[in-house]
Amino acid sequence: MLTGKQKRYLRSLAHHLDPVFQVGKGGVNDHLIRHVEEAIEKRELMKISVLNNNADDPKEIGAALAEQSGSELVQVIGKTIVLYKESRDNKTIELPR
Secondary structure (H helix, E strand, O other): OOOHHHHHHHHHHHOOOOEEEEEOOOOOOHHHHHHHHHHHHHHOEEEEEEOOOOOOOHHHHHHHHHHHHOOEEEEEEOOEEEEEOOOOOOOOOOOOO
8 A cells, every 4th residue: 555645756756647548438358457467567657548438437447457457546637547556677666655
């Protein structure tokens, strides 16, 4: 679990990132989860946008993506989801204590 201070720090880092994936009307599926797992291992921090043609709640999508990919949900703002997972091989982000 991330502390409030760590989430604030990650939000500041994520501000300048562009979304890597888009969740469309297909929703969260195994294919998307696999790609998110691979990408987050390389990046540690990533944004995902929810398209307007998806009727699901972005907070529910963010929670499902975080749970199924084994990452932490940092923030859901509007239709943008921010996920973080510490990388085993490519650790670049040093979290504050």
